[in-house]
Amino acid sequence: MSKFIDRLKNVSKGYVRPMGFNAVASAPQPKMLLAVELGIEDLTAKEVFGGADIVLLSTGKTGAKKLKEAAGLLGDTVWGVMLGDKADEAEKMAKAGADFVVFSPDAEVSPLTALEKTGKIIMLENNLTDFMIRAADCLSVGAVIVDGQPDALSLSWRKIMLYQRFADILSKPFLVRVSANISLPELQALWALGIDGVLTNGSEGLSGLRTIIDWAEWAAKRKRGHMSAIVPSIKMPASESVSPEEPEEPDEDDEE
Numbered sequence: 001m002s003k004f005i006d007r008l009k010n011v012s013k014g015y016v017r018p019m020g021f022n023a024v025a026s027a028p029q030p031k032m033l034l035a036v037e038l039g040i041e042d043l044t045a046k047e048v049f050g051g052a053d054i055v056l057l058s059t060g061k062t063g064a065k066k067l068k069e070a071a072g073l074l075g076d077t078v079w080g081v082m083l084g085d086k087a088d089e090a091e092k093m094a095k096a097g098a099d100f101v102v103f104s105p106d107a108e109v110s111p112l113t114a115l116e117k118t119g120k121i122i123m124l125e126n127n128l129t130d131f132m133i134r135a136a137d138c139l140s141v142g143a144v145i146v147d148g149q150p151d152a153l154s155l156s157w158r159k160i161m162l163y164q165r166f167a168d169i170l171s172k173p174f175l176v177r178v179s180a181n182i183s184l185p186e187l188q189a190l191w192a193l194g195i196d197g198v199l200t201n202g203s204e205g206l207s208g209l210r211t212i213i214d215w216a217e218w219a220a221k222r223k224r225g226h227m228s229a230i231v232p233s234i235k236m237p238a239s240e241s242v243s244p245e246e247p248e249e250p251d252e253d254d255e256e
Contacts, residue, residue, distance in 0.1 A: 031218045032187060033197030035175060036206055037082065043070050048203045051210030055079040056102060056199065059093075067096035080121065087111040094118040102145060105136075113140075123147050126162045126176075133169045144174035145199060155186040160193070167194040180205030184212050191218055 035054035042048060049055045055074060059067065059081055071079075080100035081093040087107040091114065094101070100119030103112060112120055123145045124136055136144060146166055155178070163176055175197040176190065182198070190198065200209065 031216070032191050032195075032213055033175065034206075034210060034213055035197055035199040036203065037199060037201050038203065040066060040070055042203070043073060046073065046075075049074070049077065049206070051207050053078065054197070056082055058082045059089075067093070071097040080119070082123075083107060090115055090118070100142070119143070121145055124166075126159070126166075130165065130169060133166060137170050137172055142172070143196075144170060144172050146174060146176045155182060155189070160189065163190065163193055163195060173197075175199050177201070180209055182209070184216055187212065188216065188218070 033053045034051070035056055036049055036052040037056040037058060038049060040057050040059045043055075043057065055077055057070065057079060078099050080102055081089070081098050083089055083093070083101050083103045085104045085106040085108075087103055087109075088111050090101050090103075090111045094115055094117070098118060100121050101112070101115070102121045102123050104123055120141045121143045122136060122139060122141045124133070124147065126146050128136075144166070146163065166174060173196045176195055176199070178186075178190075178198045178200060180200045180202070182200075187198065198209075200206065
């Protein structure tokens with residue numbers, strides 16, 4: 001299991017403080033993950049991706065030497081490679097040290113199923129039908145990234161509704177692509193839906209987004225999982241026990 005998948009699975013979990021009388025340091029609270037997509041040619045220094053929890057590289061026709069240099073620069077940072085539909089590059093990326101690979105639904109199956117220790121992430125368009133989303137949730141992948149070109153404007157209500165569909169159906173951790181100028185209320189709205197992280201493109205605005213996420217308060221209660229109809233129940237009053245009526249005894253005058 002890759003570090004990427006482990007981090008995603010733990011992001012929305014609470015932490016239990018040990019019982020006892022001694023004072024203990026408070027455990028860090030879960031918060032939204034921040035991922036950044038960068039071209040490998042842009043990866044020139046740690047300042048480029050500093051602050052990101054996860055780095056997703058677009059490599060193109062990168063050679064093994066360039067990949068090795070990138071892996072050395074990234075160090076302990078969780079990183080992966082955008083394959084798209086070119087699954088034949090998966091083995092090379094795994095050997096270079098990638099924690100995960102991201103692929104499209106059109107990618108060939110065989111090269112990806114051969115990966116044992118490298119995480120597999122599928123990238124889905126946000127206009128899929130409910131049936132296709134359910135089918136993706138059954139695949140042997142560790143997480144989902146919901147794609148869709150980020151707008152320069154604020155998050156729209158339409159996007160919120162589209163993401164709500166994914167949150168209602170998916171059981172796997174998932175991220176959505178956003179613009180770097182997304183506001184804190186918009187991030188908190190996504191978090192409340194059950195979205196585990198956001199993916200932004202390029203390093204511009206990354207440090208500011210990192211600051212917003214670190215200083216924000218993230219509500220523990222999140223909507224996630226299949227929605228079920230709520231049927232109101234009517235409580236019937238408890239029936240009072242009624243003792244059977246005893247037959248009336250005849251008057252003595254009647255017996256005479």
